[in-house]
Amino acid sequence: MTHTRRWYFNRRPAKDIEADTLLLREEALPPAGAGQLLLRTIYLSMDATNRLWLGDWDLYMEPVRPGEAMKGFALCEVIESHNAAFPAGSLVAGLVPWSDYSLSDGSGLSLVPRIAGLKLAEAFGVLAIAGPTALVGLMEIGRPKAGDTVVVTAAAGAVGMLVGQIARIHGCRTIGIAGGPDKCRMLTESFGYDHAIDYKRDDVVARLRELAPDGVDVHFENVGGDMLDAGLTVMKNFGAVVICGLISTYNSAAGDRIPGPYMFRNLIMRRLRVEGFVILDYLDRYPQYQAQLAGWMLEGRLNYRLDITEGLENAVDALKMLYTGANNGKVLVRIGPES
Numbered sequence: 001m002t003h004t005r006r007w008y009f010n011r012r013p014a015k016d017i018e019a020d021t022l023l024l025r026e027e028a029l030p031p032a033g034a035g036q037l038l039l040r041t042i043y044l045s046m047d048a049t050n051r052l053w054l055g056d057w058d059l060y061m062e063p064v065r066p067g068e069a070m071k072g073f074a075l076c077e078v079i080e081s082h083n084a085a086f087p088a089g090s091l092v093a094g095l096v097p098w099s100d101y102s103l104s105d106g107s108g109l110s111l112v113p114r115i116a117g118l119k120l121a122e123a124f125g126v127l128a129i130a131g132p133t134a135l136v137g138l139m140e141i142g143r144p145k146a147g148d149t150v151v152v153t154a155a156a157g158a159v160g161m162l163v164g165q166i167a168r169i170h171g172c173r174t175i176g177i178a179g180g181p182d183k184c185r186m187l188t189e190s191f192g193y194d195h196a197i198d199y200k201r202d203d204v205v206a207r208l209r210e211l212a213p214d215g216v217d218v219h220f221e222n223v224g225g226d227m228l229d230a231g232l233t234v235m236k237n238f239g240a241v242v243i244c245g246l247i248s249t250y251n252s253a254a255g256d257r258i259p260g261p262y263m264f265r266n267l268i269m270r271r272l273r274v275e276g277f278v279i280l281d282y283l284d285r286y287p288q289y290q291a292q293l294a295g296w297m298l299e300g301r302l303n304y305r306l307d308i309t310e311g312l313e314n315a316v317d318a319l320k321m322l323y324t325g326a327n328n329g330k331v332l333v334r335i336g337p338e339s
């Protein structure tokens with residue numbers, strides 16, 4: 001392999017990702033050296049946080065700087081190995097450049113076993129990021145009890161569609177909030193939510209009060225802004241608010257003043273526990289989470305939907321879908337064939 005295509009971070013966007021934010025270039029790839037691996041990218045995971053890495057906020061990890069290759073979480077095949085930990089032919093997952101091929105010294109990569117009964121895209125799409133995030137956020141941060149009412153925002157998305165089902169597996173009542181009638185139908189028909197609220201049409205606070213007259217025990221936040229305020233308004237005393245993501249704020253710059261939450265006072269009035277988390281802090285327990293999630297998938301207890309875009313050249317358009325709500329399920333980009 002002597003050449004590859006690779007996306008580079010060109011210019012920081014003022015708000016939404018722009019045409020010149022990332023540029024695709026063709027470049028020479030040097031031969032793999034001692035200790036190195038030559039990787040062929042199969043699937044690239046599109047994650048809301050990819051946009052955060054292009055901003056100037058203080059983050060939970062190193063961002064991407066203008067001039068550097070864009071990076072993302074990917075499933076790759078090792079096609080040449082000078083590192084005994086990752087033999088040629090094995091599948092690995094980790095943070096790699098957005099490119100067809102790349103070189104790696106193996107750091108940050110983990111071997112990915114094939115799971116009988118699951119397609120590679122399903123296993124990667126659910127088990128790599130969205131599934132562990134949903135499981136950790138709900139069960140270790142939210143800690144609901146059977147019979148509790150759980151509310152989830154961006155409920156039809158990659159993380160949200162799983163949170164509702166995991167809550168139901170644990171005996172909770174679930175209310176999902178999403179944008180538009182089609183996504184709301186998916187919530188109740190495909191992802192097992194007891195109730196759906198369309199935030200683009202409904203009065204969210206009024207609907208939450210109607211559906212949970214005694215209040216909400218666990219609120220799982222993926223969006224922030226008005227959604228978080230609606231959640232804080234209807235919490236029960238001693239409820240838990242899980243801050244998984246604030247996607248409605250990720251397109252802002254460090255100097256911008258992000259409004260709210262206006263109902264912050266309910267942390268006292270309702271004695272709430274509000275806790276954020278980053279899934280990277282839980283990597284040592286991944287095998288345990290993935291075994292649990294794969295078990296539910298194989299038993300048909302966890303429904304999921306993938307939204308697969310073809311081709312590295314379309315990666316930026318795929319990422320932008322997360323910000324317009326155009327995605328239907330976990331967004332992956334297929335860079336190359338599975339084998």
Ligand SMILES: NC(=O)c1ccc[n+]([C@@H]2O[C@H](COP(=O)([O-])OP(=O)(O)OC[C@H]3O[C@@H](n4cnc5c(N)ncnc54)[C@H](OP(=O)(O)O)[C@@H]3O)[C@@H](O)[C@H]2O)c1
Pocket residue numbers: 046047048049129130133154155156157158159160177178179180183222223243244245246247248249277278279280321322323324325326327329330331
């Ligand atoms: N803490 C962690 O470790 C961790 C790990 C992974 C993901 N996350 C977070 O989880 C959240 C969901 O990520 P995901 O990968 O599963 O994406 P996703 O839910 O599949 O896609 C994002 C969805 O967010 C909704 N959305 C986007 N902009 C919005 C806005 N301004 N107002 C209201 N809704 C908006 C859209 O749904 P609608 O069509 O319904 O509007 C869109 O489909 C993100 O906030 C992400 O940062 C956190």
